Amino acid sequence: MSSGTSGPAEGSAATSGEKTSWPELVGKSVEEAKKVILKDKPEAKIVVVPAGSLVTMDYRTDRVRLFVDTVVEVPHVG
Numbered sequence: 001m002s003s004g005t006s007g008p009a010e011g012s013a014a015t016s017g018e019k020t021s022w023p024e025l026v027g028k029s030v031e032e033a034k035k036v037i038l039k040d041k042p043e044a045k046i047v048v049v050p051a052g053s054l055v056t057m058d059y060r061t062d063r064v065r066l067f068v069d070t071v072v073e074v075p076h077v078g
Helices: 030-040
Strands: 047-052 063-068
Touching: 030 047, 030 063
Parallel strands: 047 063
Antiparallel strands: none
């Protein structure tokens, strides 16, 4: 059954053999994710984006977006 998309499957490599997604990083810290992505794709420009944010639809092979939504410290005034 086809999903109707023409891109590579999640976690697969593009036709060049280069990795294009990292499903194994879901639940990891931003720093851990950056380290793994840069190991696989050293030229990547990593952009950290709040989950649910609107982003441009342009396709850039040098950009990897990390969507995050966890508060890791108690917010406080100061």
